[in-house]
Amino acid sequence: MNTKSDDNTILAKVIEQTLAKFALMFGEPAGKEAIIGFQGDGLTAVIRFRNFASGAIYITIPADLCIVLAANAIGTETKNELAAANCHDALKEFTNVAAGHYVSEVFGKKENVEIMPPEIIRLDNNGLMNAVNDAQVLFLVDGNPIMARAVKG
């Protein structure tokens, strides 16, 4: 059985790898102190899973970074209106892919863990800072934070 520390290591790995392959973005692990004081609104994608195991994965990023994520994923410029139009969808899909790999690695490929459709929650700057405090995994991408946590049960 994995420890919480093992699970966090897996969460960090799947987010780093998914970010690189999905959007050619490279995250640098960071401590909470590097993010305190960051200004801007944020978005959280939450994806729940159930059956063999239940829980949820939360990935939070600044709203501006979401446009970069979408632009990189679809191969366009951030100023292209397609990037803004696909922003929420790209964050949902990024979270969906990371969640698929997380549940496979934590619970195994033989267990049936059903992943539910992701949802987006808008955050103001206070909400973004709360996500920093709650994060189990933090990355910086060009000075922008990416925060994640996984909860079971």
Add this chain to the structure above:
Amino acid sequence: MGYNLLIVDDSATTRTIIKKILSLSKIEVGELFEAENGKVAIDLLYSKWIDLVFADINMPEMNGVEMINRMSDDGMLKTIPVVIVSSDGNEARIEELMSKGVKAYLRKPFTPEIIKEIAETILGGEKNEHKI
């Protein structure tokens, strides 16, 4: 005349990525159709000539497994090759889909090269039972 392709995924981002990859491949593409779930895809399969389907599993309304079941129960639809593109890694689900005639199973995130290679191989007529 090119091949008509159908991309079934609830993520518009993923549909855009796959569309872009296929349009840059060696495949002569006729029309590229999109569907956001299995139900819309089945309707399209009955109304349009489709040569190859790329489909996700986790979708609202009708998921990829239900869509494959519907296709395999239909004498006409079961002949259309399907490639599953999903983040789902459940071995039993993959085996079940492969046993129903799915040609290949690609795990997201995918590379452009593997999408192109599989599409070119299937439309080139070779039997290809990838699990990646």
